[in-house]
Amino acid sequence: MDKSSRRKFLSLACKWGILSLGGAPVLSSFISGCKTLDTLAQSGPSFQIGDVVVDTKAIAKETQVVTKSFEDITPEQEYYIGRTVGAMILQKYPPYSNPAAEGYINVMGQMLAQASDCPETYGGYHFLIQDSDEINAFAAPGGFIFLTRGMLRCCPQEDAVAAVLAHEIGHVQYKHGLRAIKQSRVTSALTALAIKGTKKYGDEDLAKLTETFEGSISDITKTLIVNGYSRSFENQADLAAISILQRTGYNPNGLVMMLNQMKIQLKPGRQDFAATHPSPDSRLAEIQKYIGNYSAVKSPQARQDRFKASLGRI
Amino acid sequence: MPKFKSVLIILLFITLTGLAVFAIEQKMMSIQVKNGAVRSSPSFLGKIVDQLKYGDRVAVKNVKGSWYFIDRPEGSTDGWMHSSALSMKEIVLNPGTSDAEQAASSDEITLAGKGFNQQVENDFKSKNPQVDFTWINKMEKMTVSQNQIQAFIKEGQLSPKGGE
Numbered sequence: 511m512d513k514s515s516r517r518k519f520l521s522l523a524c525k526w527g528i529l530s531l532g533g534a535p536v537l538s539s540f541i542s543g544c545k546t547l548d549t550l551a552q553s554g555p556s557f558q559i560g561d562v563v564v565d566t567k568a569i570a571k572e573t574q575v576v577t578k579s580f581e582d583i584t585p586e587q588e589y590y591i592g593r594t595v596g597a598m599i600l601q602k603y604p605p606y607s608n609p610a611a612e613g614y615i616n617v618m619g620q621m622l623a624q625a626s627d628c629p630e631t632y633g634g635y636h637f638l639i640q641d642s643d644e645i646n647a648f649a650a651p652g653g654f655i656f657l658t659r660g661m662l663r664c665c666p667q668e669d670a671v672a673a674v675l676a677h678e679i680g681h682v683q684y685k686h687g688l689r690a691i692k693q694s695r696v697t698s699a700l701t702a703l704a705i706k707g708t709k710k711y712g713d714e715d716l717a718k719l720t721e722t723f724e725g726s727i728s729d730i731t732k733t734l735i736v737n738g739y740s741r742s743f744e745n746q747a748d749l750a751a752i753s754i755l756q757r758t759g760y761n762p763n764g765l766v767m768m769l770n771q772m773k774i775q776l777k778p779g780r781q782d783f784a785a786t787h788p789s790p791d792s793r794l795a796e797i798q799k800y801i802g803n804y805s806a807v808k809s810p811q812a813r814q815d816r817f818k819a820s821l822g823r824i
Numbered sequence: 825m826p827k828f829k830s831v832l833i834i835l836l837f838i839t840l841t842g843l844a845v846f847a848i849e850q851k852m853m854s855i856q857v858k859n860g861a862v863r864s865s866p867s868f869l870g871k872i873v874d875q876l877k878y879g880d881r882v883a884v885k886n887v888k889g890s891w892y893f894i895d896r897p898e899g900s901t902d903g904w905m906h907s908s909a910l911s912m913k914e915i916v917l918n919p920g921t922s923d924a925e926q927a928a929s930s931d932e933i934t935l936a937g938k939g940f941n942q943q944v945e946n947d948f949k950s951k952n953p954q955v956d957f958t959w960i961n962k963m964e965k966m967t968v969s970q971n972q973i974q975a976f977i978k979e980g981q982l983s984p985k986g987g988e
Contacts, residue, residue: 583939584856584934584939585856585857586856586878586936586937586941587939587940587941590940590941590942590944590945591940593945593957593960594945594948594955594957596960596963597955597956597957597959597960598955600956600959600960601954601955601956605959612966613966616966616968617968617972617973617976618976620968620973621973621976621977624868624973625868625984627890627908628908629861629868629906629908629909630857630860630861630906630908630909631857631908632856632857632858632878633857633858633964634857634858634859634964634967636963636964636966637963637966638959638963654960654963668980710943711943711944716943716944716947717947719939719940719944719947720944720947720948720951723940723944723945723948724948724951724952726940727948756985757868757984757985758977758982758984758985759977759982759983759984759985760982810980810981812979812980812981813979813980813981813982816979816980
């Protein structure tokens with residue numbers, strides 16, 4: 511949901527009166543970025559949408575409660591969610607078995623992940639290529655990252671591949687996947703059931719937890735494969751990518767180079783990157799606010815040689 | 825006057841005790857990942873000098889940006905850990921009933937293996953046998969050494985700038 515849609519929704523929500531105590535957690539599941547409300551709260555005690563005045567302090571208070579329960583998803587639980595989301599993603603696009611390409615992507619990916627703001631996850635970062643001509647890439651919670659052969663074909667140089675991986679690492683860093691889980695599920699799983707019992711769950715508790723788990727997996731998978739993240743989440747991931755590329759010594763224009771190539775290769779109407787991401791042009795406009803106009807990426811020969819040797823026939 | 829003095833001493837005592845308790849509470853942290861890297865310097869470019877396990881407790885001696893200089897009571901290698909590997913909470917690895925009761929009323933304890941865990945994944949698998957985890961398990965076995973990363977940086981003529 512982009513910012514203008516959120517505002518419209520917020521406006522309607524206010525009119526319907528669901529900003530009451532009971533309704534706020536439901537609403538917050540739609541307003542995935544709590545920072546938006548924090549910013550509003552800082553700007554003053556209230557603001558007006560049309561003829562409705564919204565008490566931001568009251569909303570911020572509710573959001574804080576919600577944020578707390580969201581943060582209660584431990585890295586260990588995030589790992590189990592990520593494993594299953596990853597398995598679901600592999601149902602859509604099967605793996606592409608190519609040890610040379612796999613090794614290359616994993617060494618590069620690990621280096622980039624270590625330079626991110628979230629270098630450590632419970633089970634670490636892992637990268638896999640998928641056997642599909644469609645242009646797509648996914649990040650499952652906890653660091654399971656996937657990209658298709660079609661996506662790799664949008665990368666003329668190593669710096670562009672690094673940009674794709676760094677963007678997906680950005681989604682993991684900001685826990686965008688976990689934020690797609692409906693708030694009601696987070697609350698039910700993590701408040702009562704998660705702290706109950708000793709060694710093993712009984713049948714009834716296990717059934718409830720598995721049901722919540724299935725729902726959570728479905729929320730994330732639908733967001734990744736069908737609906738896509740909000741424009742602001744994609745922008746956050748792009749900015750994280752720029753920062754990672756700069757820290758590791760890659761040219762952040764690698765991201766621009768990849769998006770320009772993607773513009774040529776994307777086919778409208780397909781259920782791939784085009785359906786789940788903002789257009790390359792709108793992403794380029796945002797990115798260039800931070801890195802300025804495009805300047806050609808010139809990889810050293812040795813870097814280009816290993817790129818060709820590993821991914822030349824992808 | 826003596827009354828004033830004793831009030832002053834009591835106040836001083838309370839303040840110092842409070843500070844000491846605060847300092848102790850601030851210092852201890854837990855490793856919240858399977859393997860947490862301890863580095864020689866506060867950067868991803870720092871050499872990995874040790875790996876700590878899930879639930880290990882460490883004392884934090886210094887903080888630089890997102891990096892914490894840690895010390896282990898048992899005396900293994902000191903070094904820098906990234907904040908993403910650390911939790912303020914105590915992580916109980918094999919929780920019993922009393923731990924569960926304590927965790928229910930405390931924000932300072934996390935129970936390992938609770939909530940979404942292996943048991944839940946197994947239950948999910950039995951209900952969704954078509955979902956194949958073979959490649960997820962293979963992915964987890966793809967590990968990369970620090971030597972490989974260093975060689976990759978050198979070969980690609982990358983000049984990492986470091987970072988927080």
